[in-house]
Amino acid sequence: MTEGPPEPLTGSRNIPSLLSALRSQERSCTVVVAGAPGGSIHVRDGLVVAMETPGAPSVEGLLLRSGRVSEEAWSSVRATDTTHEHLAAELVHRGLVGAGELEVVSLSALFDAAFALSLATPDSWEVTDPVPTLYRNAGVTPERLLAEVSRRINLLAGEPGSVAALARTRMESATAAGLPGAVGTLPARHQDVLANADGRRTARDIAFALGRGLFAVMVDLRQLLDRGLVRPRTPSADTRPSTAARGAPSAVSPAAPEPVSLPRRRPGNTSSPAPRPQD
Amino acid sequence: MSDPVIDLLTALRDNVMGVTESTLATVDGLVVASDVDKTHPESMAAVAAATLSLGHRLADQGDTGQLREISARCSTGHVIVTAVGDRALLAVVTDEGLDQAAFRREIPAVTAELRRHLDKDVSS
Numbered sequence: 001m002t003e004g005p006p007e008p009l010t011g012s013r014n015i016p017s018l019l020s021a022l023r024s025q026e027r028s029c030t031v032v033v034a035g036a037p038g039g040s041i042h043v044r045d046g047l048v049v050a051m052e053t054p055g056a057p058s059v060e061g062l063l064l065r066s067g068r069v070s071e072e073a074w075s076s077v078r079a080t081d082t083t084h085e086h087l088a089a090e091l092v093h094r095g096l097v098g099a100g101e102l103e104v105v106s107l108s109a110l111f112d113a114a115f116a117l118s119l120a121t122p123d124s125w126e127v128t129d130p131v132p133t134l135y136r137n138a139g140v141t142p143e144r145l146l147a148e149v150s151r152r153i154n155l156l157a158g159e160p161g162s163v164a165a166l167a168r169t170r171m172e173s174a175t176a177a178g179l180p181g182a183v184g185t186l187p188a189r190h191q192d193v194l195a196n197a198d199g200r201r202t203a204r205d206i207a208f209a210l211g212r213g214l215f216a217v218m219v220d221l222r223q224l225l226d227r228g229l230v231r232p233r234t235p236s237a238d239t240r241p242s243t244a245a246r247g248a249p250s251a252v253s254p255a256a257p258e259p260v261s262l263p264r265r266r267p268g269n270t271s272s273p274a275p276r277p278q279d
Numbered sequence: 280m281s282d283p284v285i286d287l288l289t290a291l292r293d294n295v296m297g298v299t300e301s302t303l304a305t306v307d308g309l310v311v312a313s314d315v316d317k318t319h320p321e322s323m324a325a326v327a328a329a330t331l332s333l334g335h336r337l338a339d340q341g342d343t344g345q346l347r348e349i350s351a352r353c354s355t356g357h358v359i360v361t362a363v364g365d366r367a368l369l370a371v372v373t374d375e376g377l378d379q380a381a382f383r384r385e386i387p388a389v390t391a392e393l394r395r396h397l398d399k400d401v402s403s
Binding site for chain 1: 292316374378380
């Protein structure tokens with residue numbers, strides 16, 4: 001906030017160079033990225049400690065969806081710390097998550113969010129004061145973060161279409177028609193992904209539904225795709241009923257639709273207490 | 280070809296990360312169109328209609344002006360109910376990772392567009 005001249009930041013042409021500039025200045029800040037998806041990058045002393053984006057499950061999502069931490073426990077942890085700066089310490093202190101486990105979850109959420117953010121081009125970004133967030137790791141250098149993200153993209157970059165296209169595709173299971181035997185032999189995590197590939201969900205949606213990382217789900221989807229067990233969804237046609245003529249063919253006054261078939265209470269059939277005698 | 284209203288609901292799911300299901304209903308709780316997988320659209324329409332009318336009462340009681348939306352924020356997602364004109368409403372189910380910024384950007388245009396389609400029902 002007080003340290004470091006801000007000139008290098010305004011000159012940054014992209015997020016990686018911005019992070020490098022923040023690293024050399026050892027800044028503590030939060031970078032708010034606007035885009036589709038946008039997100040927040042939390043930097044402490046020049047190292048990236050956490051990222052949040054709608055594109056990948058957060059630490060909170062991973063802990064809750066996977067059932068590691070119950071909703072009740074999570075609420076009571078949050079109640080202890082109104083600044084949300086010490087959530088990680090409290091989680092470990094209460095024995096809800098092991099310190100090592102939380103570090104693994106925190107780092108994997110960070111790399112996963114970085115991967116998700118790298119799939120979209122940011123519209124703009126803004127460096128703000130540090131915003132408290134849930135993390136437990138020593139921080140990652142921008143170089144390591146970039147190297148890991150490009151490793152992941154290279155791993156996924158297959159022949160048909162780019163990684164970003166794979167992330168946008170809504171896969172549906174191709175097993176309903178045939179290949180019933182192939183599903184039983186799949187590992188459980190592939191079966192989970194397959195069960196959630198309903199033609200409506202993208203890889204990101206499946207990741208949120210399962211409480212798993214986006215990258216992990218995309219790797220599984222790629223493997224299922226290669227084995228012919230999922231395929232991109234083909235849109236189906238559907239029509240809706242009219243809102244106009246429900247019971248009133250000449251609906252001139254739209255504000256008052258007639259209550260045609262509302263259920264009615266019958267005397268003696270009620271669950272409310274009987275009226276008191278008037279004495 | 281599919282119905283333009285259903286296309287709008289599908290487009291909302293496409294354009295806003297985190298939107299999983301949506302139901303368009305009349306204010307008296309009847310389903311108009313839905314883009315759903317897990318939710319039961321008839322039940323969602325009924326509950327959303329009741330919620331919206333309670334939301335109007337809440338806005339009255341709180342003296343907080345015109346109701347924009349009413350949302351239930353839950354541990355693994357949200358349900359957001361928005362009025363579509365005077366006669367209809369839109370109930371959107373999202374996961375916890377909803378792109379709030381994109382949702383706020385998209386929803387006014389979506390409800391305005393839905394409203395135009397629904398207005399055609401009565402004018403013809």
